[in-house]
Amino acid sequence: MRATVPITVADIKSACSQCNLLELCLPFGMSETEINRLDELVGARRKVKRNQHLYRSGEDFEAIYAIRTGSFKTDVLLEDGREQVTGFQMTGEILGLDGISTELHSCNAVALEDSEVCVIAYDKLEELSRQIEGLQHQFHKVMSKEIVRDHGVMMLLGSMRAEERLAAFLLNLSQRFTARGFSPAEFHLRMTRDEIGSYLGLKLETVSRAFSKFQESGLIAVQQKHIRIADLDGLRRLVHHPVNSR
């Protein structure tokens, strides 16, 4: 179970203390002195080209990854080929937490565009977080946040209708782009309709139709992967007070 494509492991020392993603990433909430000690943790960066795997289901787990640039999807495959996208990750977010439980990765992580991650050796992370209280606490928060996010996705998949799901998805993206200093209202989708559909438990045609419907009703302007949200509150209303809930 090795990646079929050779992967560049850059030998550049990354420094959390120098990173502008600080407040989105693992070091969030830590003191300056604590963060300085983090620099010993992040070994190397690794570049992953579009459509390449960062890791695959079944591979040995050794490290978690913080996204420095670019974005990823994670997915789980069934024997018969069905794919379930379990998440889309952007800069500052952590990949690989699934691997801790069995020491094998349990999902695939694929770059949606040319990307770069910081490699955080897991044994070192455990060691250091026994020494640095702030790191321990923050790491636990990151894991817990992932659990809460997952529960939100279950809500989406289990209890919402197609248009509510897509509206919730767009609002979530908007909020995350905002946190990264980008426009809340205008962004570029990194994933295909098929991938959005898989994530939302819908077929790509249904996603496409929902986009068109939102456009007709003046909520958004879509042009391929470019999205402009014209009526944020309108989308919010769709999620919270759907026209006709199940």
Place this chain on the structure above:
Amino acid sequence: MRATVPITVADIKSACSQCNLLELCLPFGMSETEINRLDELVGARRKVKRNQHLYRSGEDFEAIYAIRTGSFKTDVLLEDGREQVTGFQMTGEILGLDGISTELHSCNAVALEDSEVCVIAYDKLEELSRQIEGLQHQFHKVMSKEIVRDHGVMMLLGSMRAEERLAAFLLNLSQRFTARGFSPAEFHLRMTRDEIGSYLGLKLETVSRAFSKFQESGLIAVQQKHIRIADLDGLRRLVHHPVNSR
């Protein structure tokens, strides 16, 4: 946001070292000396009656809970009243991990029968797991396992058809009962059809019909909440090689 029903906090000291759920619970994989130190961690037990809340969404997070006897469901509510059950938990499993990220609980935990939990103060847990490597490692595994489980549920909700979902659900229960020394083939459901439906993203009528269909085809025998699995492999085939997958 307080529980409306008074809750008994038993003053009995629990001892992990004496507990027969050891290998299913937080202490799994720890050395004897490590486990002895755990006893200082588990403060008290708490009894929760059927249909009572262990905690509610929005309440302050202070502790996680290990189930000693009984079982629970966790759920998330939407403003308009829609409920999504996010999991069913049984003995040895840990509740409350959702609260770490914001220091507020983000879901509700409700007892499905009269139950008892061990209360694990979270600040103490962090402190002790900085000292006991085995505890730290095991706690991380528990969180990671929850993330992996959640991804499995996403697969279920996003990519499987009604009967596959129910078959997967029964197999999962069977496996967990087995791990607890009960029969893999015969057990009592603690939850209603409506709760199963919510968990699986189906209506209760659909759950009921699927049960009847499984019975007709000789896979199981159902009588209300009592389930006997007659053909485990048949159920497995349903999940892995569905007659007609999406």
Place this chain on the structure above:
DNA sequence: GCCAAGCGTTGATCCAAGTCAACCACCTGG
């Protein structure tokens, strides 16, 4: 021990989303 409420089953009908199909609009690489 009885009875009402909650839970479960089954049938008839409906509809949201899936499926199938045709076509369009971009990139992308030669």
Place this chain on the structure above:
DNA sequence: CCAGGTGGTTGACTTGGATCAACGCTTGGC
């Protein structure tokens, strides 16, 4: 710069599961 391929849109039709409805069975609270 053009050709082929991938990704996206739209329409027609189908269908799995939801909805609505009626009824039967436990069960637990008095």
